Amino acid sequence: MLVAHVSDTHLGFRQYNLDEREEDIYRLFNEFVEKVLAEKPDVIVHTGDLFDQPRPPIQALRVAYHGFRRLREKGIRVYCILGDHDIPKRRSEPPHLLLRELGVVDVVGVDPFREEPFRVVNGVFVAGIRSLPKKYSHQLISLLNSLANKARGYERAILMLHQGIREHFPYSYELELQHIPSGFNYYALGHIHMRKWFYLHDGIVGYAGSIDVIRIDEWEEYLRNGKGFYLVDLSSKEPVIHRVDLEGIREHIVLEVDYSLVEQKIRELAKNIMGSRLKPILHLTVRGRRIDKSHVQRLLLRLLQGRVLTWRLRFEEEKKVPPSIREERISIEGLLKQVLGDEEVVELALKLLEALSRGDVSSAVRITEEYYKSLEQSSRG
Numbered sequence: 583m584l585v586a587h588v589s590d591t592h593l594g595f596r597q598y599n600l601d602e603r604e605e606d607i608y609r610l611f612n613e614f615v616e617k618v619l620a621e622k623p624d625v626i627v628h629t630g631d632l633f634d635q636p637r638p639p640i641q642a643l644r645v646a647y648h649g650f651r652r653l654r655e656k657g658i659r660v661y662c663i664l665g666d667h668d669i670p671k672r673r674s675e676p677p678h679l680l681l682r683e684l685g686v687v688d689v690v691g692v693d694p695f696r697e698e699p700f701r702v703v704n705g706v707f708v709a710g711i712r713s714l715p716k717k718y719s720h721q722l723i724s725l726l727n728s729l730a731n732k733a734r735g736y737e738r739a740i741l742m743l744h745q746g747i748r749e750h751f752p753y754s755y756e757l758e759l760q761h762i763p764s765g766f767n768y769y770a771l772g773h774i775h776m777r778k779w780f781y782l783h784d785g786i787v788g789y790a791g792s793i794d795v796i797r798i799d800e801w802e803e804y805l806r807n808g809k810g811f812y813l814v815d816l817s818s819k820e821p822v823i824h825r826v827d828l829e830g831i832r833e834h835i836v837l838e839v840d841y842s843l844v845e846q847k848i849r850e851l852a853k854n855i856m857g858s859r860l861k862p863i864l865h866l867t868v869r870g871r872r873i874d875k876s877h878v879q880r881l882l883l884r885l886l887q888g889r890v891l892t893w894r895l896r897f898e899e900e901k902k903v904p905p906s907i908r909e910e911r912i913s914i915e916g917l918l919k920q921v922l923g924d925e926e927v928v929e930l931a932l933k934l935l936e937a938l939s940r941g942d943v944s945s946a947v948r949i950t951e952e953y954y955k956s957l958e959q960s961s962r963g
């Protein structure tokens with residue numbers, strides 16, 4: 583079985599409140615549909631954040647319906663799970679249920695605690711669980727284990743999740759690698775907009791990533807890894823994965839210039855982007871002293887208007903540090919001594935500061951308990 587894995591399409595996303603950016607996503611989704619049709623997979627798995635909001639614009643719904651209907655007409659079945667962006671805050675229905683009603687997609691694991699979150703497709707076990715916040719991690723882990731047990735009855739199994747894994751994305755996760763059970767050939771993951779895959783147990787974990795640069799911090803990663811979808815061939819026991827890139831990603835230009843060079847740099851840029859097919863987005867940081875902001879604005883208007891889609895401008899004023907502060911070095915320990923007086927309390931405060939600035943609450947609790955224990959002992963002794 584050949585599986586296409588796509589994720590985080592964020593239809594309806596409208597960066598900088600620009601029509602063009604909303605259109606970019608629709609255009610990229612259509613490019614995905616074209617490219618995936620050419621690859622003729624048996625099924626497509628979409629691992630969440632199909633829409634950017636649970637109440638998407640009508641155009642987003644129409645684009646999704648149109649694309650999925652074309653796939654359905656070619657006999658390609660689409661299985662979705664809900665991402666955090668797709669889930670309504672109050673008790674109402676996610677937009678996917680409309681697409682399901684229209685017969686173009688199936689949605690797996692909408693309410694995984696009350697319904698069986700899997701399907702059997704051509705003898706392949708396809709499980710999926712909606713995005714769950716960290717406070718449900720325990721329930722999620724036991725669900726995963728029970729699904730893994732069921733998966734063992736099948737030759738091939740796929741698991742769809744919309745979660746972060748600590749070892750790979752330490753800044754945003756609900757699961758650790760040890761919580762992900764064996765028994766699946768392909769673990770299709772969404773939520774993280776980076777494209778990344780790795781081996782786990784006897785299978786492959788794939789983060790398909792987003793189809794466009796949703797946040798500017800994705801731009802660098804896009805340059806390295808591209809954006810698009812994965813094709814996973816499950817015909818042999820060992821899955822084979824390869825990526826298919828989308829070509830219609832709009833360029834972001836990230837530029838930091840010194841104020842003294844700003845005119846020269848903007849002129850150079852204007853020359854370079856003359857022939858761009860899609861107007862790029864400029865992220866310009868101007869650094870220096872006594873920056874005349876309106877001068878920079880006028881330069882941009884004169885030299886770049888019409889050549890870039892928009893610019894995002896940041897100024898970083900380099901301030902002269904007053905000599906009195908510069909010469910006298912501030913030590914946290916010195917400050918704590920002034921405020922707290924007692925050496926032992928200062929030591930406690932420093933230890934707590936060290937632990938808590940790492941976010942290590944359990945160490946902080948232990949340090950505090952030890953401190954009070956030592957107080958008790960010294961009062962008795």
Ligand SMILES: [Mn+2]
Nearest residue numbers: 590631665773
């Ligand atoms: Mn997302």
